[in-house]
Amino acid sequence: MLRRTQLGYLARESVAGFRRRKLTTGVTILIMSASLLVLALFVLVTLNLGMTLERTRENVDVRVFLVGGLDAERLAGLQPPFLAIPGVREARFIGQDQALAEMRAMLGEDADVLEVLDENPLPASYHLELSRGHRSPEAVAAIASELRRWPEVDDVVYSQAWVGALESWARIFRWSSLVVSLIVFGAAVFVISNTVRLTMASSRRVIEIQMLVGATNGFIRTPFLVEGILHGLLAGGLAMGLLAAGHRVLSVRLDGLAFFTPVQVGGFVAFAVVLGLLGSLAAVSQYLRLRRVV
Amino acid sequence: MADDPRSRGPLDPRTIIAFYHVNLRYRDQTALADVSFTVDNGEFVCLTGPSGAGKSSVLRLITMDLFPTKGQVVVRGMVSTRMKRGRIPMLRREIGFVFQDFRLLEDRSVYDNVAFAQLVVGVPGADIKKNVMRVLTQVGLWNKRDRLPHQLSGGEQQRVAIARAMVNSPKILLADEPTGNLDPVTAQEIIDLLFRINDGGTCVIFSTHDHEIVKTFGQRVMVFRDGRLASDVERRVPERDRAPRLSDHMYRPGEEPATPHREGGHA
Numbered sequence: 001m002l003r004r005t006q007l008g009y010l011a012r013e014s015v016a017g018f019r020r021r022k023l024t025t026g027v028t029i030l031i032m033s034a035s036l037l038v039l040a041l042f043v044l045v046t047l048n049l050g051m052t053l054e055r056t057r058e059n060v061d062v063r064v065f066l067v068g069g070l071d072a073e074r075l076a077g078l079q080p081p082f083l084a085i086p087g088v089r090e091a092r093f094i095g096q097d098q099a100l101a102e103m104r105a106m107l108g109e110d111a112d113v114l115e116v117l118d119e120n121p122l123p124a125s126y127h128l129e130l131s132r133g134h135r136s137p138e139a140v141a142a143i144a145s146e147l148r149r150w151p152e153v154d155d156v157v158y159s160q161a162w163v164g165a166l167e168s169w170a171r172i173f174r175w176s177s178l179v180v181s182l183i184v185f186g187a188a189v190f191v192i193s194n195t196v197r198l199t200m201a202s203s204r205r206v207i208e209i210q211m212l213v214g215a216t217n218g219f220i221r222t223p224f225l226v227e228g229i230l231h232g233l234l235a236g237g238l239a240m241g242l243l244a245a246g247h248r249v250l251s252v253r254l255d256g257l258a259f260f261t262p263v264q265v266g267g268f269v270a271f272a273v274v275l276g277l278l279g280s281l282a283a284v285s286q287y288l289r290l291r292r293v294v
Numbered sequence: 295m296a297d298d299p300r301s302r303g304p305l306d307p308r309t310i311i312a313f314y315h316v317n318l319r320y321r322d323q324t325a326l327a328d329v330s331f332t333v334d335n336g337e338f339v340c341l342t343g344p345s346g347a348g349k350s351s352v353l354r355l356i357t358m359d360l361f362p363t364k365g366q367v368v369v370r371g372m373v374s375t376r377m378k379r380g381r382i383p384m385l386r387r388e389i390g391f392v393f394q395d396f397r398l399l400e401d402r403s404v405y406d407n408v409a410f411a412q413l414v415v416g417v418p419g420a421d422i423k424k425n426v427m428r429v430l431t432q433v434g435l436w437n438k439r440d441r442l443p444h445q446l447s448g449g450e451q452q453r454v455a456i457a458r459a460m461v462n463s464p465k466i467l468l469a470d471e472p473t474g475n476l477d478p479v480t481a482q483e484i485i486d487l488l489f490r491i492n493d494g495g496t497c498v499i500f501s502t503h504d505h506e507i508v509k510t511f512g513q514r515v516m517v518f519r520d521g522r523l524a525s526d527v528e529r530r531v532p533e534r535d536r537a538p539r540l541s542d543h544m545y546r547p548g549e550e551p552a553t554p555h556r557e558g559g560h561a
Contacts, residue, residue, distance in 0.1 A: 205399060217383070
């Protein structure tokens with residue numbers, strides 16, 4: 001068990017590196033928070049892309065345009081076969097007149113252009129809504145190609161092309177986040193272990209005497225590990241602070257830009273702390289292994 | 295000579311240090327070759343020989359800072375070949391170590407330098423003060439306890455180092471060329487201090503290549519040459535040739551004053 005005198009000593013020694021080398025400490029924390037910031041940025045973009053993707057998928061909307069010349073009975077009779085297709089949750093009929101009315105509403109003041117038409121050129125169509133499990137690009141494409149074979153169907157249009165593009169972007173960002181986090185991981189551990197190594201080198205005599213008089217390795221190690229943890233904590237906090245400020249500025253222009261939840265912020269700072277701990281652990285164990293007393 | 299510490303086994307209760315056919319290769323060089331000896335509890339031993347002969351290696355093997363390439367070192371019943379890393383600090387708490395270059399913490403006072411050795415092994419605050427006062431008084435530096443090391447003479451700095459080595463009440467005090475940086479008079483003072491510490495029951499082993507010290511040293515002298523123990527003799531220096539020691543004037547129970555060899559009475 002540690003005694004009060006020892007705890008006081010450990011607390012003082014833990015911040016000794018900060019006191020003695022303010023510049024090195026500052027630069028270390030800046031480099032580390034910059035790399036963490038890059039990582040957080042990638043994660044945040046991935047997160048936002050994912051949410052946009054989710055919203056787009058919610059609105060998957062397959063429009064089935066029908067060939068002309070079908071009578072009202074045939075048109076109405078198509079609904080049951082549509083609903084029989086696996087994954088189709090709802091099939092809403094839009095007649096030629098309704099399509100024109102929608103077009104007119106969409107054009108607003110420019111609706112006059114429609115007056116030149118002799119007859120309604122818009123085909124009747126069905127809007128299909130798909131159930132959750134059938135919204136992937138592959139599933140939608142399969143449904144569409146099946147529908148195209150029906151004699152009543154002229155064309156099938158869906159927003160899935162969009163979803164495919166979004167999805168490949170999200171995939172790219174997900175993978176890049178992984179790569180970037182590996183690079184950040186290496187960089188942060190490297191700069192921290194170097195800084196802690198500096199602290200240890202300047203505490204060489206103290207470490208030597210501690211080993212000589214029989215201090216345990218755990219006791220000798222503690223202040224340096226705490227130093228690494230503090231580095232991680234400060235760098236993680238700084239990165240999150242900068243990112244939050246940037247998000248606040250950007251979200252004035254971009255609506256619905258998501259930020260990390262408090263739990264995610266906590267997780268990110270914890271990740272930075274773990275990096276700090278690993279960095280100092282690397283420095284300390286290497287140093288103590290090589291160190292001879294006499 | 296049944297009572298000769300040089301011929302005892304490691305199981306003898308009087309034995310505190312035992313080397314058994316110790317070989318040590320260090321950076322591709324043979325530092326020690328087939329070295330065997332035992333040291334009794336409370337003995338005072340001088341290691342001598344030219345630089346690089348293996349004196350420091352012997353001391354480093356005793357602190358288990360190095361381990362033999364072959365053979366075995368036993369210190370206070372702890373066997374080098376069966377020593378776990380985590381146990382080494384416990385061994386070190388029973389050994390004091392003094393260097394030629396003092397190795398004090400330059401930014402701390404005399405008091406703090408000595409107290410440091412107690413602090414890091416977890417001695418309660420109240421005891422630290424008592425113990426530091428005891429050892430600093432013993433080495434005659436209590437009145438200079440607030441000085442920084444650079445404000446002291448070399449001899450005084452070495453006395454601080456000795457106080458630091460002694461504050462945890464070790465059973466063994468190792469001194470590697472403790473007089474190497476000191477003038478002859480100061481050197482003799484340090485040797486004298488080591489004798490006084492030995493009188494308190496602590497086994498003292500010190501190394502030196504100073505012939506003057508060895509000549510006037512009336513104790514067991516081990517001579518190392520090229521990594522081998524070349525000779526191990528109990529020197530009987532005639533009283534008139536021996537340097538005077540403060541311990542000559544101190545009363546030791548059950549013994550004639552100034553008897554160079556003490557029987558193993560501190561088991």
